[in-house]
Amino acid sequence: MILLDNVSKYYPGDKVPALDRVSLYIEPKEFVFLVGKSGAGKSTLIKMLTREERPTEGKIMVGGIDYTYLRRRHIPHLRRRLGVVFQDFKLLPNRTVYENVAFALEIVGVSNSEIRRTVPKVLELVGLADKGHKFPSELSGGQRQRVAIARSMARQPKILIADEPTGNLDPETSWGIVRLLEEINNFGTTILVTTHDENIVNQLKRRVVTLRDGRIVGDQKNYGHYDLDASGKTRIIKHNTIAAKMPIETSVEDIRRATNSSRRIITKHNEVSVKPLDGPESLKRDADVVSPNIKGTTVVSDVGKTNPPAKKPLTKPKFIR
Secondary structure, eight states: OEEEEEEEEOOTTOSSOSEEEEEEEEOTTOEEEEEOOTTSSHHHHHHHHTTSSOOSEEEEEETTEEGGGOOGGGHHHHHHSEEEEOTTOOOOTTSOHHHHHHHHHHTTTOOHHHHHHHHHHHHHHTTOTTOTTOOGGGSOHHHHHHHHHHHHHTTOOSEEEEESTTTTSOHHHHHHHHHHHHHHHHTTOEEEEEOOOHHHHHHHOOEEEEEETTEEEEEEOSSOOOOSSOOSOEEEEEETTEEEEEETTOBHHHHHHHHTOOSEEEEETTEEEEEOOOOHHHHHHSOSBOEEOTTSOEEOTTTOOOOOOOOOOOOOOTTOO
């Protein structure tokens, strides 16, 4: 789990904090997007978690480790329990794919026999079983990011932090990386991803935490969408392939007119779907006005919330114990 309790960070000479009384709890096995404009505080928050920076005030706990009592000599041990993936990969250019992944195990004292067993399995997990002999310069951007993910997963961390993992990739390759992160999450690893990719965030509908000016201004627990304002004053209207935003107090009839539809309108967590009518009675069950609840999400009171689909049981890869 990840816990930040009233965390603030002031850099020397700055009057405005990079992080301002941030409180956040991420449960084990969650998949969370951290979004915000440049300078919102995302990178500072990540540096707090990896202990590259210390908070000016507040409490941080990661994986059961209380950073208040963390000494310098303990930091390498902490980082072995975290997997971190960077936008620019940070691979060793003079080492092969196999050697890059093996290096992450060598520096923590894993035996050669264990390295020989683990590296091929991790490369298979990320789809690079046949690329072990290649150098980073011989790989595409997407393949290099997969190597970076394999290296971060080699130590089987409970938490994986991905800082803009798709920032330098084309859309198709980006989706491949995101699907890989989803697969890793399904095996029980907590995933925290910082991103500016609105399309990916909106399609995955995972938890979305929004930072602005160093503060958390939005935390959508379910069916999250990319909203840098996080004002709670707009909702996304989906009608076939058309998506638009309308004021949160917009009535169902106004939505019908805007979408030129006589179909039933159902809302769920700030998202409105246009559904075929079941018959005259279904129209009567629709609420006349859709209003926000106390957390800024929207529901039609007479229709009710829709629960997310149940997760299917998954089989862990052999190398994960």
